[in-house]
Amino acid sequence: MSYLLTLSKSLSIDAYKKINFLVAGVRGSGKTYGTLILIAELASFPRISPCEFLGTVQLPTQIYCVDFKNSDLARLGDILPTGRVATNKEDAIKVVSDYDGKMHERLAFLRDKEFGATAGALGMPMYYLLIDEWSATNASFNQGMTKADKDLRYKWNSLITDISMLNRVPGFGLGIISQQISVVNSGLNSSVQEEAGLKLHFGDANMNSYRLTFGNDIQIPEMRLETGEAYAWIEGLTSSGYVIPFCMPEIEPDKLWDYLKQALSNTQDDKKYLFFTSQ
Numbered sequence: 001m002s003y004l005l006t007l008s009k010s011l012s013i014d015a016y017k018k019i020n021f022l023v024a025g026v027r028g029s030g031k032t033y034g035t036l037i038l039i040a041e042l043a044s045f046p047r048i049s050p051c052e053f054l055g056t057v058q059l060p061t062q063i064y065c066v067d068f069k070n071s072d073l074a075r076l077g078d079i080l081p082t083g084r085v086a087t088n089k090e091d092a093i094k095v096v097s098d099y100d101g102k103m104h105e106r107l108a109f110l111r112d113k114e115f116g117a118t119a120g121a122l123g124m125p126m127y128y129l130l131i132d133e134w135s136a137t138n139a140s141f142n143q144g145m146t147k148a149d150k151d152l153r154y155k156w157n158s159l160i161t162d163i164s165m166l167n168r169v170p171g172f173g174l175g176i177i178s179q180q181i182s183v184v185n186s187g188l189n190s191s192v193q194e195e196a197g198l199k200l201h202f203g204d205a206n207m208n209s210y211r212l213t214f215g216n217d218i219q220i221p222e223m224r225l226e227t228g229e230a231y232a233w234i235e236g237l238t239s240s241g242y243v244i245p246f247c248m249p250e251i252e253p254d255k256l257w258d259y260l261k262q263a264l265s266n267t268q269d270d271k272k273y274l275f276f277t278s279q
C-alpha cells in the first residue's frame, strides 16, 4: 500500500484513508517530535520494508507547516521550499491559502478524469498541512478588533473549514497538534474533530484529559505513559474498544534531522507533484 504510515513496529495506518489527525498531550510529551518522525515517513512514501525507517521517496508527501512558536517544526523552513512554513498570522494566511488553492487545483484536475477519480486511486502523492500549537495559533487569530485582524480571522476560519471538508478526495491531509484537542477547550471546529481518522494523546495525563481527547465511549487502560509514548484512537479500529498504547521510535535529534534532510531534499516540488499520477 502506498500510504502506509508506521506509528510503531506493531501499529500502522493508511494515511490517505485517515487523512486528518489530531495530536494532544502536555508540554514535553513528544507531540512535536512525534510529528517530525511522521513527516519524515510521509515525505518518503511509499515505505517498502518495515525495517527501513525511510521509504523509497517515489510518492513524497508535500509538507506545509504552521508553527507560531517558531520552534522545531519551523526549522523545517531551512529544508523546505520557500512559502511552505509560517510563523506568524500574515504568513499563515499565505501558506494556508496556497495549500487550499492547490487542493482546489487538484480537485479540478480530478473532476476532469473519469467519474469518481480520487488522488488515492490514481496513486498521487499526498499533501499535508501540519499546525503545531493549534490552541495558541487559533487564540492569536481570535485576538484583535481592527479591520485587518477581523479579515485575517475570517480567512483563517474559512480556510481551515474548507480544507477539513474537501480534503479527502484530493489527499490533502491536516495534522493538528495541541495540548488540548477537544472542541470545547481548543477552539477546534467540530468538523475538524469529527473528520479526524486518527487521534493521539502523548504522555502521562489524568483520566479526565484522556477523556477530553477520546470521549466517554472509549476504554482507556491504566498505564503510565512516558515521553514519546501515546494512546491512539483509530477510526474503524478502536471505535468501541480500547485506545491502543504505542511508543514512537526513539531517535536521537541529530539522526532525526538527518532523516528529515534525506526525506525532504529534492522531494518537495509542487510543479512536479501536484498533478503527478503513478497509476
Ligand SMILES: Nc1ncnc2c1ncn2[C@@H]1O[C@H](COP(=O)(O)OP(=O)(O)O)[C@@H](O)[C@H]1O
Pocket: 025, 026, 027, 028, 029, 030, 031, 032, 033, 034, 202, 227, 228, 248, 249, 250, 251, 252, 253
Ligand atoms: N521519539 C522520541 N525519540 C527521542 N526523543 C524524543 C522522542 N519524543 C520526544 N523526545 C524528546 O523529548 C523532547 C520534548 O518533546 P517535544 O516533542 O518537543 O514535546 P511537545 O511538543 O509535546 O512539547 C524532545 O525535544 C526530545 O528531546
Ligand SMILES: [Mg+2]
Pocket: 031, 032, 033, 132
Ligand atoms: Mg511541541
